[in-house]
Amino acid sequence: MDPIDKQILFHLQNQARMSMTELGKCVNLSQPAVTERVKRMEEKGIIEQYRTIISNEKTGKHTTAYMLFRTSDCHAFLDFVQTSPHVIECHRISGEHNYLMKVITESNRSLEEFGNSCDKYGTYSILIVMSTPVEYKNPIFSLDDISSPDLL
Amino acid sequence: MDPIDKQILFHLQNQARMSMTELGKCVNLSQPAVTERVKRMEEKGIIEQYRTIISNEKTGKHTTAYMLFRTSDCHAFLDFVQTSPHVIECHRISGEHNYLMKVITESNRSLEEFGNSCDKYGTYSILIVMSTPVEYKNPIFSLDDISSPDLL
Amino acid sequence: MDPIDKQILFHLQNQARMSMTELGKCVNLSQPAVTERVKRMEEKGIIEQYRTIISNEKTGKHTTAYMLFRTSDCHAFLDFVQTSPHVIECHRISGEHNYLMKVITESNRSLEEFGNSCDKYGTYSILIVMSTPVEYKNPIFSLDDISSPDLL
Amino acid sequence: MDPIDKQILFHLQNQARMSMTELGKCVNLSQPAVTERVKRMEEKGIIEQYRTIISNEKTGKHTTAYMLFRTSDCHAFLDFVQTSPHVIECHRISGEHNYLMKVITESNRSLEEFGNSCDKYGTYSILIVMSTPVEYKNPIFSLDDISSPDLL
Amino acid sequence: MDPIDKQILFHLQNQARMSMTELGKCVNLSQPAVTERVKRMEEKGIIEQYRTIISNEKTGKHTTAYMLFRTSDCHAFLDFVQTSPHVIECHRISGEHNYLMKVITESNRSLEEFGNSCDKYGTYSILIVMSTPVEYKNPIFSLDDISSPDLL
Amino acid sequence: MDPIDKQILFHLQNQARMSMTELGKCVNLSQPAVTERVKRMEEKGIIEQYRTIISNEKTGKHTTAYMLFRTSDCHAFLDFVQTSPHVIECHRISGEHNYLMKVITESNRSLEEFGNSCDKYGTYSILIVMSTPVEYKNPIFSLDDISSPDLL
Amino acid sequence: MDPIDKQILFHLQNQARMSMTELGKCVNLSQPAVTERVKRMEEKGIIEQYRTIISNEKTGKHTTAYMLFRTSDCHAFLDFVQTSPHVIECHRISGEHNYLMKVITESNRSLEEFGNSCDKYGTYSILIVMSTPVEYKNPIFSLDDISSPDLL
């Protein structure tokens, strides 16, 4: 991954539907050259997915929460987590809990019901999200990080 | 948002670069009709962004952690959070801490340095991610949710 | 709900037995007009109840406590809570416990017995009330909140 | 306070606007006799207040929370609590926190702002109410408690 | 209990074997008069016991600890506590634990064994005493508290 | 300390005013012999004090509590503890707090005032005593512990 | 153990393979004299072991963690601990947990698997080591501690 690849990612990270022609202009490359580079980054697993971000608010999901979970039956718990439409992220963590889940529900009331459905897997602490100052920050934070500007 | 819109989102959510022609075939609509619908969902804010997911591992960021933070100077803290390249998410939460941050660094060692740089803003608990059973689950969980199949 | 309704509630909130004639004088309305407005607010559910507050001290209940409760059997727990004369409030909450109860007993000694009777439903933390700086604050905090004074 | 007084309170506790004539019928007493008894209970402080309960939901206050608070400057904290329209109850408690407050705000977002305004008084834990299985239980729980039915 | 009784307790509290003659001199009373007063305070339960304090160190008990205990089977736990020679005090307390015990053992090693014998009754936290700045303070703190010195 | 000394302590531990003649009878020794042994145990520090236990309830002290304290200024804190009439025991302990105090006050209300007076020394958790299943257990638990009965 | 023994330990503590001749020079003794002294310290148990410290990093063990453990079945737990190759230290401790273990695994991922294998013995909190400012400090901290230099 050289500086040009990094520039490509910088432009693509929050505009995943940008055309190859347009992207080529941004990085001073021909359309076939930039297409080739993007394809190689897909193959290497540098680019993992092109994701469409859908508004939770607009699709009727008004409550977001994190749950710190302690279970002593990881297999049953993970089966539950994989199949529940409310759990959208799940991480194994250090500390006194063993999992951190991100949960999205229609309302505080349905969050309570989700909590009830978790009771058989262990104990947990619910952290309700009141606002989100940083929803997501682009991983290629700025163009200043990119060395060798003469390559451009 | 009718069942066809929901179908469109179902196909688009993890293939954001799909062409309109292809997407039209998936939902039995002409290319102009499906383009029109997608455009309307962008304008209404139902579609928030097309995001390219870049591998942390492949770009040299080997440590992911969550930090539960208690600060009594929210403004200074949020300024720091907005400008730090290591913080990629930040949520205001209920409970004894007031913020939950997602942090990505090169190694455990650089996570420690990031921790040191946080000391002046308050106290915190670091939860290191050991694995991620669910990295992200698509919000439109299955086509079974979608009513009125005869519309198709 | 217009400013006059708000004024009516302001006067009624801590003098629920005030006569309609008296109330009418407070808000510059005739007795039938004010009666009509109160009736409408009852029907709409704005006014939920007229409650007589009885002294705990004077009726031999000397100990007030809050209990943070974690149960994994919500149904059995709620049945218990509904029928126990000692529990006067119960809220489902976020955090590491799932319920917060307000409990009133004759003495610290009978609080202990109540605690024992809870043991089979889960674990809890007892917070004994030592004093109550604010027992209840009227929801319509001041007349300054009310706009359009010319309506009066 | 004899069994008849207790019966009076039983009927009055959740119907504070009941007329004396009606109340007299409930307890087999003349209107002047029942009026006399009620007046005596008011003078003795057994009856503390007649309160009109106003719906939080209907008056635009959608978020209820409890806050466990630790302050080391009780005077400044209590001044704040007395004058804030958002704090409707405040109790001094045993345990690691010194106060428990009940707080009502328009939304989770305004609860966050209230939290920020508390930062200068100490540290706290926010418990958001997701539902309220028991909002209030009448202190005179049932007529079975009342001895000497022959008095009636 | 008048000021003279209080003076008697002041002298007796840490010299329980003082003779009545000597005690009489301290408070300006005859031996029969002071004997009568002491006897009356014993009968009323003001004086509960005359206790000989035996050195733990000198009798081979080198480790003192407090244990915060949470049990959900109070009866079995209290039976254990009453019969164990290591538990010398046990209090029912508010907070997240339900009992606080004072425990004395020969060494840290035998404290560990005592801990093991407790495992079947619940969970606990052991607080080892490293020193005791105040072992016991006399309840009648000073003679200044006693009013009416002219009575003497 | 031989078995006879142990027997002497067994009898004396909760009857500190027993006469030497009486005590001699209990252990089959002459009055001068038993006096000599007691004196020797006093000199060696085996017997530390003869204490008169005065009823808290009867002397108007209705609230007992333990306080777990964390201070970072041990000297100021210990000065306060030594001179406060409310603190009757204070132990330096392991764990997250550094001191455990036993506190006795007239009421829950005066306990609150005591808590306020502690605020400047650090943070604390108040554990109110609801009952005391074991107030004090004699250190010489039973005569069965004493070996060599033939010595008697 | 005299000052010369202490000097011997000072030199030997981090150079366990030093020859007796060399060691003798360091402390101004003949080889047989120093050998005799070392032998005597081995016999008395002052010297417990000569240990070869092997690099974890170089032998493929990249993750070090401490685990605070609460078990109520000490025997089963200790059997597990003794036979697990991942646990390299285990201490019985005061506080709310009963054991502290030091654990070494190949990666965070294998630490997670180790955690899973512990689930049946109790609950635990994992503390991942991010760096080690002091890996080991020699017990004989400096030669200044050693009195009587004229003996040398």
Added chain:
Amino acid sequence: MDPIDKQILFHLQNQARMSMTELGKCVNLSQPAVTERVKRMEEKGIIEQYRTIISNEKTGKHTTAYMLFRTSDCHAFLDFVQTSPHVIECHRISGEHNYLMKVITESNRSLEEFGNSCDKYGTYSILIVMSTPVEYKNPIFSLDDISSPDLL
């Protein structure tokens, strides 16, 4: 590092003073061959140190404790830690504390004094070691791990 190297470490790990001749016999190699291999492992950093383990008990250090520490001034804290003879290990950890120290003192009393000297650097929790079921486990756990026995 081949199986023979691993065998060498297995024999050397808890007998660091073993002669090369003896070690050669254990692994079927000549003295010069085994010396060469050991030297290479020292140069590569696989062997970090030959350490003489000195008994804490025999050198008058009767109390071992772990301290979980939270500081917000890491530099001052680490200076203190490096120079204190009582701290023999110090690790930077995840979780709510930032350091875990191993501390050795003469007695519980001197541990308390050490605690006092730490007060200016932050807050801490002291965990006193009551016993050590596993003091140290050899990193090369068994010969079964070693593949290719035919090499021997």
